[in-house]
Amino acid sequence: MLYIVIPVFNRLAYTRACLDALRQQTHQSFRTIIVDDGSTDGTAAVLAAEYPEVTVLPGTGSLFWTAGVNLGLQHALDQGADWLMTMNNDVVPYPDFVAQMMQAANSRPPALYGAFELDARTQEPIYAGGWLNWRTGSFRRLLDEVPADQRRGQRPTEYLPGRGLLIPRVVFERIGLFAAELLPHYYADYDFTHQARLAGFEVYLNFDARLGTYPDESGDQKNRQQRTLRNYYQHLFSIRGGANLRDFTQFARRNCPPRDLPLCLLTGYSRRLVGYFLR
Missing domain, CATH: 3.90.550.60 (Spore Coat Polysaccharide Biosynthesis Protein SpsA; Chain A)
Structure with a gap:
């Protein structure tokens, strides 16, 4: 069933x-x-x-x-x-x-x-x-x-x-x-x-x-509709934020091949910090 x-x-x-x-x-x-x-x-x-x-x-x-x-x-x-x-x-x-x-x-x-x-x-x-x-x-x-x-x-x-x-x-x-x-x-x-x-x-x-x-x-798309500093913070740190840095770190540590982890975190953080203003 x-x-x-x-x-x-x-x-x-x-x-x-x-x-x-x-x-x-x-x-x-x-x-x-x-x-x-x-x-x-x-x-x-x-x-x-x-x-x-x-x-x-x-x-x-x-x-x-x-x-x-x-x-x-x-x-x-x-x-x-x-x-x-x-x-x-x-x-x-x-x-x-x-x-x-x-x-x-x-x-x-x-x-x-x-x-x-x-x-x-x-x-x-x-x-x-x-x-x-x-x-x-x-x-x-x-x-x-x-x-x-x-x-x-x-x-x-x-x-x-x-x-x-x-x-x-x-x-x-x-x-x-x-x-x-x-x-x-x-x-x-x-x-x-x-x-x-x-x-x-x-x-x-x-x-x-x-x-x-x-x-x-989605909650994160609504954060992007009005690009304010408050929504930027929500985007990066809220549980419903699509770029949540904590959760991205946990996801990468669990799944990324160890040899690629430093570069993965560097590029991942960069994309999330800057991408909010580019899309």
């Missing part, structure tokens, strides 16, 4: 759209878990009244992404889940999303699969995995290497985000849950997929499994 785990904090309209899209899936052999981390916009009441099929786990109000996901994953594992998927509430899975994921999952030995992300408003491709160059801190995108007419099936990749990430149970049995203490919000998904690769699991981007996303809705 597949369990889909979605951590939420407010943004009820997005949660509704995501759950409505899951109700429209052509493959319905899955269960949904919402981890509601203290929402104040009526999320709990709406879920109880309108989505009785969803299991709702209350959070402490300070879980952030990683601990929230882990709470749902552990519950699913305790229920005997064979496959688990992490998903954000601000995504809209296409009707055959789950079917395409499970078809890929049954096509080879246990592996991890990520979604092909498209802008939910424009349908333009947004993300499809890739490879990180530790020395330069640059990211080689699969989208830049696979022509539009060849974007189908599964392609090997190195890192995947937690938006629609399908994971077999055996991965958790081998490497544990996401690293919540080290990486409470950002980088935890990239860290997990890299740790899974180090443990011997293959990682694929599934071009057939499409997910609508809202690229401007």
